[in-house]
Amino acid sequence: MALIYLESGCTRTRNQNVPEQRTKWETIRDWVLNCLDSHNECELAGQDTKDRPKRLIHVGNNDDYSDVRICSDVGVNQQYMTLSHCWGPSGVSMRLLERNLQQYSAQVPWKDIPRTFQHAIVIVRNLSNSLGVEHLWIDALCIIQDSDTDKQRELRRMSSIYQYALCNLATCLGRDSDCGLWQDSDPLQFHNCVVETSHSNQMGSRVRAENLDLYKSSVEKSVLNSRAWVLQELTLAPRLVYFTAEQLVWQCSKACFYQSSPWQDRLASVDGLKWASLRRSTCLNDSDNSSFDHVYRFWMLKLADFTQRNLSYESDTLPAISAIARCVKARLEPYDEYILGLWKRYLHLHILWQLHTNFKAYENVSHMKSNRPSWSWISVSGRVYNHLTYQEAIETTTCLVTLRPRIHYANEQDRFGDAVSAELDATGVIAKVALHVCHSKSAYPEKDFAFVCLPGKNSKDFRNLTQHVADLDVLIGSRETEGKKTTWIWAYCLFAVWETSTRDSNRQLRGLLLVRTATGRGLYRRIGRFCIEQPECDGLLEEIKSNHPLAENDCLERNEDGSHKITIL
DSSP: OOOOOOOTTOEEOOOTTOOOOOOHHHHHHHHHHHHHHHOGGGOOOOOOGGGSOSOEEEOOOOTTOTTOEEESOOOTTOEEEEEEOOOOTTOOSSOOOGGGHHHHHHOOOGGGSOHHHHHHHHHHHHHHHHHOEEEEEOHHHHSOTTOHHHHHHHHHTHHHHHHTSSOEEEEOSSSSTTSOSOOOOOGGGTSOEEEEEEEEETTEEEEEEOOTTHIIIIIITSSGGGBHHHHHHHHHOSEEEEEOSSOEEEEESSOEEETTBTTOOOGGGSOOOOTHHHHTSOOOBTTBGGGGHHHHHHHHHHHHHHTTSBOSOGGGTTGGGHHHHHHHHHHHTTSOOEETTEESTTHHHHTTOEEOOOTTHHHHOOOOOTTSOTTSGGGSOSOEEOGGGSHHHHHHEEEOOEEEEEEEESSTTOTTSOEEEEEEEEEEOEEEEEEEEEEEOSSOGGGOEEEEEOOSTTOOEEOSEEESOOOGGGOOEEEEETTEEEEEEEEEEEEEEEEEOTTTOOEEEEEEEEEEOSSSTTEEEEEEEEEEETTTTTTHHHHHHHHOOOOGGGOSEEOTTSOEEEEEO
C-alpha cells in the first residue's frame, strides 16, 4: 500500500534532480558483495564434486555472443548463477536435447535463445569482472530434456545446484521465457515519490512516499511464485534478485532491499524463511525432542506453501519438493527418515495432516488421487497443513498406534521419488462408525457439518470431525431433510493420539477416518481425520474395545488388548 494525502498548500513536484540511474548490474554487484562481506549465514562450505551441476552455460565475452556455449568441463571452484523462470503453457522454445547437445556444446545460437535467457546471460557477463562469475545454470539448457537418465541424475543434484550458486536471478515478469528480465521503464517509476509541503516542522518540509506492498504485489503474487517447482529454487538459493515490473528486489537470509532505496532493509516485512537460516542452527540431540522443532516447522511451512501452488503434472509432486526434502533429510540424519512426503520419527503425528477445503467437496468432487497412498498428503490436491508436527504437540500428545510403512520405490536408489507400492500397517484401537455428512444448500459452506455415530445401543455423537474428501463409491444413500442433503456412509476411526491442551488441560482423541476397500480383507484408504473432545472421549477407547470389536473381515489381526491390525493403502 502506498497512499499519500496532500493537504492544501502541498504540491507534488516531478523531481528534476532524480539521482543518476545506476545500472541493474551495478546494483546487483553491490548487493552481492555486501552479502559476501557481511553475512556469514548466507555462506556454504565447499561443494562436493559429485554435487556439481553436470553442465553450465559459459556466457563468453564476444560482442556478437558467438561464444555462448554449453560446457561440461567446469572446474569445481568456478562460480555460477542460476535462473528461475516460468516455462509457459507451451514450454520453452529452446531446450537441450540429445540431438543438439554437440551443437550447443560448440555454440548456442544467440538469435534462438529466449529473451529471458538472453537477459540472464547479459547480467552474468556484466558481473564477470567484479564477481568472477562466467557461468549460468538454466534448467532447460543444462539438463537433457529428452533423457530420463539425465533428468533423474540432475534432479538428485538440484538441492546442491541452487544452494551453491552465487546468486539466483528470478523473473517476475510474464508467464513464459520470452518476457525477459526487464522492460524499458521510467526511472521515476522506482525512485521514491518526494512531496514538498509549504509547512515545515522538526522533520522538515519534504515527505517521501513509497510502495509498501511492492514485495507482496510484485513478488509473492507473481506468476513465478505460483509455480510449485520454483519454491525449492527460491528457498534454497542463498541470494535472490527478483526482476519485477517496477524495480529490482534483493533477498537473502539477512536482508531484503529494493532498488529504490537499495540499503533500507525490509526483511522483517517479507517471508525470510530460507534454508540458509537453518544450516547453522542448533545441533540435534536424540534425547531432546525440542532440538528438532525448528526443522519440522520449516518443513511444514514450506509444505503448506508448496501444496497451494500449481503443478502441470501430478507425477511431479514429489520431484518438485525433493530438493527441500533432501536438505531436511541431511539436517535430520541419522534420527529421521523421509517417507513419501512424511517423516518417520513422528509418523503417528505426520499422518494427521489436514487439507484446507470445505464440505462443498462432498457434493460431486473427489480430491483423492487413487493411485497414490491415501495416508500421505501426495494423494490429494490442495493446501495441506499440520500443526501437530510442532514441538508443543509432540510434548502434549501420547501415541496410541503402531505404524509400519512397507514401500517399494520406483527407484530404490532415490527414495525422494514415487513408489510402485506403498502400504502402511497400523495396529491400534479401531471403531466401525456411521459417518453422517450434512450438506447445506446455503451459500455459507461453514454451515455444513459432519459427525460419526457408534452403531448399537451405546451410540455417541462425535462433533468436531474434519474430513477432506467424500468418495462417492462408498456412498450408501442420501435424502433431503429441510432443504439439506444428508449422506450416510460406513467408515472406520483409527485412534492415533491423545492430545492434552496446554491451555485448559482438556484432552482430545485424534485419528484417521478410513473406509474399507473392495480389494481384500483388512485393507483401507484414508478419507480424512477426526478430533473428539471431552466429555465424548472420556472412557471411549475402553468402551470400543469392550463393546465394539471389528468383524473378522475388517481386520488382519485381533489382539488380546482389544487392538486390531489393518493395512492402509
